Amino acid sequence: MAALVNLPTDLLRTFITVVELGGHSKAGAALGRSQPAISLQIGRLEELVKAQLLMQDGRNILPTPAGEALLSYAREMVRTNDEAVSYFHRTDRSGVLRIGLPTDYAVAFLQNTLTRFLHDNPQVDLEIHCDLSRELHKMLRAEELDLIIATMNSPRMPYLSRSWVEQPIWAAADSYVPDPARPVPLGAHLEGCDYRSRMVDALDGAARRWRVVYTGPGISGLQNAVQNGLCITALTKATLLPGMRELAEDEGFPRLEQLRIGLFYKHPRLTAAGLHLVSELVASLESVGSGVTKVTPG
Template sequence: MRRFINLQTDLLRTFVSVVELGGHSKAGAALGRSQPAISLQIRRLEDLVGATLLTQDGRTPVPTQDGELLLGFAREMVRINDEAVSYFHRAEIAGVLRIGLPTDYAVAFLRTALTDFSHAHPEVELEIRCDLSRKLHRQLRADELDIIIAVMPSAQMPYLSRSWVERPVWAAAETFVLKPASPVPLAAHPEGCEYRSRMVNALDAASRRWRIVYVDPGISGIQNAVLNGLCVSAVTRATLLPGMRILDASVGFPPLESLRVGLFYKHPRLSDAGLKLVSDLVNKLDTIGAGENAHSA
């Protein structure tokens, strides 16, 4: 008969805190425990799973390969535990939440989960920043943001809760006509944007000339430039608007490389309001089109 092993939530919480806060002493301060007590809990967890979970990078503990695998489970188990406790203890959903969104996702997510959350919890103040994904990751690490949705430059990243794959598409106005000998006029976000690099790389690989004629940090500006027939751009299907059409290889536009997008947060830093919003976002991702390719961390 198989022996059932229970992974205690307090051990998993300690493990997540050590990794996400960057050390045993910081985790101890957040959890109200001494550093030796934190080390003991990590050893107990390693004994339960039968694997080494942490190694050292200088003075900073980092998860091993087994630790990375357990971390994804641990973050989700602790989140669900805290969500249940928050519900039964009727936690106060109030305060300020700082949300970071990449420019291309501001429209889709503000229109759905974030606006629904704001209407359901008017006592929570949402501060939403739209920026390049690399800047959002930096601001989350610096505790300047609480929750971000951002493009992932690599498959494994800190603070990841959910990830999914998006394939951008070429979009133009329905009336747009490109002269065969002319460079492709592009609308793009500023340098550093993953969508911009995918457009340029795809056209370079197909030996097609291009020029950037419109730059805007916001998705609405890009959409308007496309709708006005000024240029073409790469967008997600969620940000296609009436009056736009998709351009494909049949008209000389090569497929764009897909990208991975993730939902990120530091669980030890998350308030009850943040926990509720993360749960709402996770539920949303599991039910919308992105959920077809969504993966738990």
């Protein structure tokens, strides 16, 4: 039996930091090591996995395909290590955490995971920002947010920790009766919303006429409009409220394209409180809506 290879967390931490901060010098500054020491650690990790992990693209340092595959595991291993150390060392959990949520998820998480986290960690102040996913990604890159939950436009994206596949559903008031002779009355978030584009694509593909009768940035206003019979929309099962029902394909509403949802953060920038919140989110994200399925790393 071949000997098992152990991947030291200090090497994995260095690898993550180089990728997420964009170079050996920035990683060295963040970790308190010299640039040659960082290079040696990356070399040692490449020896252990027997693969090149980083490549130069102009001035940028990017992970190779092997590096991309390792990155998912590395982030999880280092996060678990840091959460364990935090537990036994009773690391201080305080300060401000800036969380970015897409509008559709805001209700479910504010009422559950985030409120529970605040109750258990009264010294932490949460700042919640709800926006389109594309804006949340920009804010994370600019370090205006600490962690985000957002939709993904590709299977691999920077700062990804976990991802899920979700099936959006058509939602209408219980009393809604489709009228094939009239355009479908749509309620939607602003242009750029992934749910909006999926509704339009599905109806166009089925040659169904439609018109947007309600537009707004908040989930509550959209839910009210649906409950009152003003429009129909695409939602997650978690945001389907009493007084609403799911519309079926045999009523003329084609299946909507799935969404990939991700949990993103820059590990080198995250505090002990942030790491604890990530663990809470990882434990609870899978329970948000029956259409959510975990996608394993790699």
